Amino acid sequence: MGKAGGRPESFCFFQPNAEEAARGRETTGSEAYRSQVQRLAQEIAEADAVVVGAGSGLSSADGNNHYHDVPVFDLEFAAFKKKYGFRSMGEGYYYLYPSLESQWAYYARYLQFMQQAPAGQAYRDLLAVLEEKDYFIITTNVDGQFERAGFPMERVARFQGDAGYFQCSQPCHDHLYPSQELVNAMVAATDGDQRVPSDLVPRCPECGWQMMPWIRDDTFLQGEAWQGELGRYQDFVRERLASGKRVLLLSLGVGDMTPAVITLPFWRMAQAHENTRLGVVNLAKGSAPAQLGNRSFVVQGDLSRVLVDLRLDLH
Numbered sequence: 495m496g497k498a499g500g501r502p503e504s505f506c507f508f509q510p511n512a513e514e515a516a517r518g519r520e521t522t523g524s525e526a527y528r529s530q531v532q533r534l535a536q537e538i539a540e541a542d543a544v545v546v547g548a549g550s551g552l553s554s555a556d557g558n559n560h561y562h563d564v565p566v567f568d569l570e571f572a573a574f575k576k577k578y579g580f581r582s583m584g585e586g587y588y589y590l591y592p593s594l595e596s597q598w599a600y601y602a603r604y605l606q607f608m609q610q611a612p613a614g615q616a617y618r619d620l621l622a623v624l625e626e627k628d629y630f631i632i633t634t635n636v637d638g639q640f641e642r643a644g645f646p647m648e649r650v651a652r653f654q655g656d657a658g659y660f661q662c663s664q665p666c667h668d669h670l671y672p673s674q675e676l677v678n679a680m681v682a683a684t685d686g687d688q689r690v691p692s693d694l695v696p697r698c699p700e701c702g703w704q705m706m707p708w709i710r711d712d713t714f715l716q717g718e719a720w721q722g723e724l725g726r727y728q729d730f731v732r733e734r735l736a737s738g739k740r741v742l743l744l745s746l747g748v749g750d751m752t753p754a755v756i757t758l759p760f761w762r763m764a765q766a767h768e769n770t771r772l773g774v775v776n777l778a779k780g781s782a783p784a785q786l787g788n789r790s791f792v793v794q795g796d797l798s799r800v801l802v803d804l805r806l807d808l809h
Contacts, residue, residue, distance in 0.1 A: 530793040531800060534744075535807035537771050537791075542739035544624060545731055547756030548633040548640075551747020551776060555797035556614030558637070560584040570607055574600055577688050583607075594704070595689040602680035602690065605707060608637040608657045609674055617643035619801035620746070623808060630730040634752055636709050651727035652720075653755050659708035661715040662698035668717035670708055735767050745774045747797050764789065775800055 538544060550560065557566055561584045568575065571586065580586045583604060591597035617639045632651045633640065638658050640650050659670040673696075680690045696705035708715060734741050743760045750757075761783050764772040772782050772790040775797060782790035793800055 527793070527795055528803075530791065530795075531803045531807060533791050534773055534775070534793055534800075535804055537742050537773055538623065538627065538744075538804075538808065540740060541742035541771070542628065543730075543734040544627050544629040544742045544744055545734075545760075546620075546624070546629060546631040547743070547745045547748055547760055548631055548635060549746065549748030549756065550635055551749065551797055552616055552620070552633075553614065553635055553637055553639060554747065554777075555616040555801075556639075558611060558614070560587075571603065573688060574603070593689070594695050595692055598680060598690045598695050599684045599688045601707065602677050602684070605657050605673060605677045606681050609677065611637065611639070611642075613643040614639055616798050616801050617645075619798075619805050621645055622805050623801065628734075630727055632727050632756060634748075634755055636707075648726065651723040653724070654710040654752075655708040655714060655720070657707055657709060660696055660705040661708045661713075662701060663704045663706040663713050664698070664701060665713060665715045665717075666698060666701040666703065668715065670715070670717075670719055671705070673707065731763070735763065735770070738769055741767070741770045743770055743772045745772070745776075747776060748774075 554560075557564060559582075561582050563581045567581075567583055571583065574586055575581065578586070578589060580589055586600050587604060589600070591600070621643055630649050630651070631640065631645065632653055634654045636652065636654050636657045638656060640652075641647055658673060660673045660676070661670055676694070676696055680694050683691055683694055697703070698705050706713065731741075741763075743764055745756060745760055748756050760772060764770045764786055765783060768789075770789065772786060773793065774782055774790070775793040775795070777794070777796055782792065
């Protein structure tokens, strides 16, 4: 998310098409699906540590799909849909707005939607699955769901940032600002033409330049907070792999937009360490390097169902 008319470098959204979604629903009742879930439950039970890579398919499993005209979009963003004609939250995020005031009217509503959305059941089920394990999570999601679901945030690395914070868009200094109060003020002040007052466009208190959500784009602040989270993740992975422990690398709802964050590092780690296992759970058919052989496996299905079944198998 950049300046008026700007486009974010990467905001990872999961994008199954209708055919893939139908296949995912069909597989959840099959014998093959049950076998896949049982394998995943066994791998989690036997793992000394679990490293989770969470993509936006995890939020999509709770109905918050950012790229399709899902019911929540029609309910929450009807005025913007009518005015601009876009058909999804993600399309509105990328839209080329005529002014900062128009851009921020949508951004504020979108940020408020993510900040106020209750913790999804898929996240709560994942927490129950992992609660007795030694684990760490790296995620490309920015919607704050891990925190609201009750995950200890010292076990989560938010690689793409968090929609709950602003940063200077230059950035001129290393500080993150909680954004909820100003976001709510902008939403409350949005007029019938879907514009916010100019004096509510967020400005940096240090330099006066425009503030932006702490979401990865070409000015994303990789400061102390980001470095700290990434460092804890890297230390966790390094220590568990070096110890020779059995580590499960678990990819959940990860699409193809940012493979360098989760998919490719997981492949490399699994290939380099014999005592690791790689599991991929996705609505669309996932994949893993063929050379891993039986050290990798795929569960194809709706994450909301997979996590419920997994929770039942483990408890």
